[in-house]
Amino acid sequence: MVIDEVKTVDAKLCSRVRKFISLNLNMITSYLSQNLQYGLAVQCPPPQGVSDDSEVGFSPMFDIWFAEEGHAQDAPITPEHMNHARICVVFVTVCGTAMREVLRTQVPAPHTDIYQAILANKGKLTSRPGKPLLKQNQINLVFPQGQTIGTLDQFDISLLYILIRNVSAVKPPVNNRWGDEPLDQPRDTSLWASVERIQSFRNHIIHSSDGKISRQVLEDYWTKFEAVIRDIEKVIGGQMCSQELERQKRQVISVYEAC
Structure with a gap:
C-alpha cells in the first residue's frame, strides 16, 4: 500500500482494499446467515518492549485505512452492489456448471470423452x-x-466457451454462426x-x-x-443446475424479506 521508497501510504488504495474486503464480507454473510455480523478494525502491533496485552494507541494507518470516507470514489456499499455480487455468484456457480456439462457430454466422434477430443x-x-x-x-x-488435460472444474466460462465452440460436437443451426444472437x-x-x-x-455482468x-x-x-438452464437440461438431461439455481434464489429472496 505504499507508493514510493520512503513508504508513503497510498490512502486511496487503502480505501479501495477496505471496500473490497467489505463487499466480499457482506456477500458471504448474506449467504450464511442474516444474523451474522462483523466489525471492521485494525490490529496494531505493540512497539518494541511493550507486551501484547498492553494498551496501544492506533497507528496512523488506522486513520488512512478509513480515509476518503464519504467521497465519491469510496461511496458506501448499496443493495445494488450486493445484487451485482449475488448475480455474479449465481452466474459463476450455476451457469459455469451448466457449461461444463455441455462440454463434458457433447463429445465429437470418434473420441470417447471430451479430454481425448x-x-x-x-x-x-x-x-x-x-x-x-x-x-x-x-x-x-x-x-x-x-x-x-486439466480438470474442467478449473476452467472459467470464457475458456469453456472457446472449448465448446472449437472442440465439442455443439454446432450452430443452419444460417447461424458462432457469435450470432440466438432467436427469442x-x-x-x-x-x-x-x-x-x-x-x-x-459480457453484460x-x-x-x-x-x-x-x-x-x-x-x-x-x-x-x-x-437457459431449462433449455440445456432438456437436451443433456439431469436437474442439478436447476435445483442449485432454485436453492440460491430462495436464499436471495429470504435476504430481501428480512430487510
Whole structure:
C-alpha cells in the first residue's frame, strides 16, 4: 500500500482494499446467515518492549485505512452492489456448471470423452497460424503438463466457451454462426443458443461499468438463467443446475424479506 521508497501510504488504495474486503464480507454473510455480523478494525502491533496485552494507541494507518470516507470514489456499499455480487455468484456457480456439462457430454466422434477430443485439438488451440485460440494462461490450465488435460472444474466460462465452440460436437443451426444472437421469437432452444446466451450474460455482468444492478434487473436475470438452464437440461438431461439455481434464489429472496 505504499507508493514510493520512503513508504508513503497510498490512502486511496487503502480505501479501495477496505471496500473490497467489505463487499466480499457482506456477500458471504448474506449467504450464511442474516444474523451474522462483523466489525471492521485494525490490529496494531505493540512497539518494541511493550507486551501484547498492553494498551496501544492506533497507528496512523488506522486513520488512512478509513480515509476518503464519504467521497465519491469510496461511496458506501448499496443493495445494488450486493445484487451485482449475488448475480455474479449465481452466474459463476450455476451457469459455469451448466457449461461444463455441455462440454463434458457433447463429445465429437470418434473420441470417447471430451479430454481425448481436447488433446486431439491441441495444435488448433495453442499454435494456430496467426493467433492461437487460447491465451498463455488458458493454455497452462488446459495443458498443465504439456500432454495432459486439466480438470474442467478449473476452467472459467470464457475458456469453456472457446472449448465448446472449437472442440465439442455443439454446432450452430443452419444460417447461424458462432457469435450470432440466438432467436427469442420463436425461441431457439438448441445447445448452441444456450451457450451463446450464457456468454452474452457473462459480457453484460462481468463488464458492468459500476458494479451495481437494481432488484428489477436482478429478477430479470433470474428469469433468463432459469430459461437457459431449462433449455440445456432438456437436451443433456439431469436437474442439478436447476435445483442449485432454485436453492440460491430462495436464499436471495429470504435476504430481501428480512430487510
